[in-house]
Amino acid sequence: MKKILILGGTTEARQLAGKLAEDFLVTLSLAGRTESPVAQGVPVRSGGFGGADGLAAYLGETGTGLLIDATHPYAARISANAAMAARKTGVPILALRRPGWEAVQGDRWLEVDSVADAARALGDVPRRVFLALGRQEVAAFEVAPQHHYLIRSVDPVEPKLVVPDADYLLARGPFGETDERVLLEKHRIDVVVSKNSGGAATYGKIAAARTLGLEVIMVRRPDLPDVPSAETVEALAAMVPHFVEPDAERGV
Numbered sequence: 190m191k192k193i194l195i196l197g198g199t200t201e202a203r204q205l206a207g208k209l210a211e212d213f214l215v216t217l218s219l220a221g222r223t224e225s226p227v228a229q230g231v232p233v234r235s236g237g238f239g240g241a242d243g244l245a246a247y248l249g250e251t252g253t254g255l256l257i258d259a260t261h262p263y264a265a266r267i268s269a270n271a272a273m274a275a276r277k278t279g280v281p282i283l284a285l286r287r288p289g290w291e292a293v294q295g296d297r298w299l300e301v302d303s304v305a306d307a308a309r310a311l312g313d314v315p316r317r318v319f320l321a322l323g324r325q326e327v328a329a330f331e332v333a334p335q336h337h338y339l340i341r342s343v344d345p346v347e348p349k350l351v352v353p354d355a356d357y358l359l360a361r362g363p364f365g366e367t368d369e370r371v372l373l374e375k376h377r378i379d380v381v382v383s384k385n386s387g388g389a390a391t392y393g394k395i396a397a398a399r400t401l402g403l404e405v406i407m408v409r410r411p412d413l414p415d416v417p418s419a420e421t422v423e424a425l426a427a428m429v430p431h432f433v434e435p436d437a438e439r440g441v
C-alpha cells in the first residue's frame with residue numbers, strides 16, 4: 190500500500206491529514222521546532238530529513254507514493270527540498286498553496302522583500318512596533334534598537350533580543366480582529382510588521398491595523414517551486430485519488 194507524506198507545520202496540513210487519513214495511509218511531518226505542537230490526529234514524524242537527499246531517501250525507505258507540501262508559504266527551503274526530492278525519486282508531488290492577502294481600501298501597507306528589509310524600513314525615529322513573525326526571525330530587529338517592540342510567539346524567544354525595550358507575549362492563534370485591536374491599542378502600537386501568510390487565522394492584526402489607520406510593513410512571499418498545487422484543503426484532497434489508491438481497510 191502506497192503511503193502519503195504530508196510536510197506540515199500549518200493548520201491546513203493538519204486538516205488535510207485528518208481528511209486524507211479516512212481513506213489513505215498518511216504520515217505528517219513536522220520540523221520539530223514547536224515545543225508542544227497541537228495534537229495532529231495522525232501518525233507524525235518530527236525533525237529535518239537532512240536536505241533534499243535525506244528526504245528522497247526517506248521517500249524510498251517508507252514506500253511513499255505521494256508527497257504533499259503543505260508547509261507555510263515562508264518555509265521556502267523545505268518546499269525547494271520537496272520539489273527536488275520528488276524530481277529525484279519520481280514520487281509525485283502536490284502543494285497546498287494558501288493564497289496571500291491582497292491590500293484593500295484603507296490598508297497602509299509598505300511591502301518589502303525580507304525581514305531584514307522590514308527592520309530597516311522602520312526608520313530612525315523610535316516607533317512602537319508589533320512583531321508577530323515567528324520567533325526564528327525577530328533577531329533581525331536588533332539592528333534597530335531605537336524602537337519599542339511587542340513580540341508575540343507560540344514559544345518563548347530565547348535568547349531575548351538585544352534591544353533595550355521589548356515586551357514578549359506568548360500566544361497561539363487564531364487571533365480575531367477585535368482582540369487584535371484591543372492589543373494594538375493597549376500597547377499603543379504604531380506599526381505592525383507581518384508576513385503575508387494568507388488565511389483567516391492571523392488576518393485579525395491586518396484588519397485591526399486598517400481600522401486603527403496603522404502602517405503595516407508586509408514582508409513579501411519568497412519564491413516557491415512550480416509544482417501542481419491547490420489553494421484549499423478540499424481542492425487538494427480531490428486531487429489525491431489520481432495519484433494513490435485508497436487503503437482498502439479504511440476505504441469507503
Ligand SMILES: NC(=O)c1ccc[n+]([C@@H]2O[C@H](COP(=O)([O-])OP(=O)(O)OC[C@H]3O[C@@H](n4cnc5c(N)ncnc54)[C@H](OP(=O)(O)O)[C@@H]3O)[C@@H](O)[C@H]2O)c1
Nearest residue numbers: 197198218219220237238239240260261263264265266267
Ligand atoms: N516560516 C514561517 O513563517 C512559518 C510559519 C508557520 C509555520 N511554519 C512551519 O514551521 C516549519 C519550519 O519552517 P521554516 O520556515 O523554518 O522552514 P524552512 O526554512 O523551509 O526549512 C528549514 C529546514 O527545516 C526542516 N523542515 C522544515 N519543515 C519541515 C517539515 N514539515 N518536516 C520536516 N522537516 C522540516 C528541513 O530540514 P532538512 O533540510 O534537514 O530536511 C528544512 O531544510 C515548517 O513545517 C513550516 O510549515 C513556518
